[in-house]
Amino acid sequence: MNYVGRFAPSPTGPLHMGSLMAAVSSYLHARQAGGRWLVRIEDIDPPREMPGASDAILSDLEALELYWDDKPSYQSSHLDEYRTIAERLIDAGLAYRCSCSRRDIRSRGDEGPLGYRYSGVCRGRQLHLRDTAIRVNADSARGIFEDGLQGECAYDVPAVLGDYVIFRSDGLPAYHLAVVVDDARQGITHIVRGTDLLDLTGIQIHLQRTLNLPTPVYIHVPIIVNDAGQKLSKRTGAEPLRASNGNAVAREVLNYLGLKAPRELHRARPAELWSWAIENWEIDALQGIKEITLQSIHTGFAENELQ
Numbered sequence: 001m002n003y004v005g006r007f008a009p010s011p012t013g014p015l016h017m018g019s020l021m022a023a024v025s026s027y028l029h030a031r032q033a034g035g036r037w038l039v040r041i042e043d044i045d046p047p048r049e050m051p052g053a054s055d056a057i058l059s060d061l062e063a064l065e066l067y068w069d070d071k072p073s074y075q076s077s078h079l080d081e082y083r084t085i086a087e088r089l090i091d092a093g094l095a096y097r098c099s100c101s102r103r104d105i106r107s108r109g110d111e112g113p114l115g116y117r118y119s120g121v122c123r124g125r126q127l128h129l130r131d132t133a134i135r136v137n138a139d140s141a142r143g144i145f146e147d148g149l150q151g152e153c154a155y156d157v158p159a160v161l162g163d164y165v166i167f168r169s170d171g172l173p174a175y176h177l178a179v180v181v182d183d184a185r186q187g188i189t190h191i192v193r194g195t196d197l198l199d200l201t202g203i204q205i206h207l208q209r210t211l212n213l214p215t216p217v218y219i220h221v222p223i224i225v226n227d228a229g230q231k232l233s234k235r236t237g238a239e240p241l242r243a244s245n246g247n248a249v250a251r252e253v254l255n256y257l258g259l260k261a262p263r264e265l266h267r268a269r270p271a272e273l274w275s276w277a278i279e280n281w282e283i284d285a286l287q288g289i290k291e292i293t294l295q296s297i298h299t300g301f302a303e304n305e306l307q
C-alpha cells in the first residue's frame, strides 16, 4: 500500500508540546512505513485563528527538521469545493438547510454529551435562505470502528449530537466537512492524531460514507494533559515550543511517545533523533493509552538535560 499520512494543525497559535505529539507521531508512523507525510493547514475558522500562526507552525517544523512532502496545503483555498459538495448533498436529499439558532435548540432542552443534540426540526422545511447552516441527516450514523491503538470504538451520533453541521450559518465550512473532503482529495491512507478527536471520528466516518469516500485507518495517540487533567492547548496555557532548542524539544516529545534517546544522541540534531526514532519506535507501546500527564515526562529528565 502507498502510505500517505498527514499533520493537520489549525493555526490558532504556535506549535506546543501537545500539537507536536500529533506532528511527530504521524511523521514517525508514515516514515516507518516508507510513506509520504503531508502538512495541511486547517485555516477555515478565521475568528479562532491567530495572525501569523500558520507561518510560525511551518517554520517551527522546519527548525525541528520535520520535513514534509509536497507543498503545505491550506483549507482556505478550497472553500468553493466545500460549498459545492455541501450543496450537492442537499440536492441528493442527504443534507438540508437549517435556520435554528443555538438558543432555539437549547430552549428545546435537547442537550447531549457534546453540548446540544439536534433532532431535525428543519429537515422537511426546504429552506432556501442564504445565511442558514447546512446539516447532514445522521440517522444512520451508528456503528463501530477499529482504531489502531484504542481498539473497537462504538459511535452513536443520533444519541450524542443528532444531525450535524457541515456548513455554518456564518458561511464557513465546518471542520468535519473540510477534513473529510481533504483527506480524500489528498489520498490520505492513515490518520494519526490525538485522542481528543476520537469521539468525533464516527461523524467523519458517517460523512465519508455519505459522500462515497474511502475511510482511512485511524490511530489515536494519547494527548498530553496538565495536572488538572486538561488537554494541553493554547487555551490551557501551553507554552510555545522553543524550536531553537531542537534537541531538547525532540527528546521530550520522543519521551512522551515512549522512547528515551540514548546518551550519544543528547547533542544530536533533531533529524538524527528522528532517524533513530524511525528505527526504534514501537507505536503499540501506546496501546489503549488516552492521556499522558505533563508531569510524568519531566520526571524522566534531569532539568539540566533539557536545557
Ligand code: GLU
Residues within 6 Å of the ligand: 008, 009, 010, 042, 179, 193, 197
Ligand atoms: N485541525 C485539527 C486540530 O488542530 C486536527 C484535525 C485532524 O487531525 O483531523 O485539532
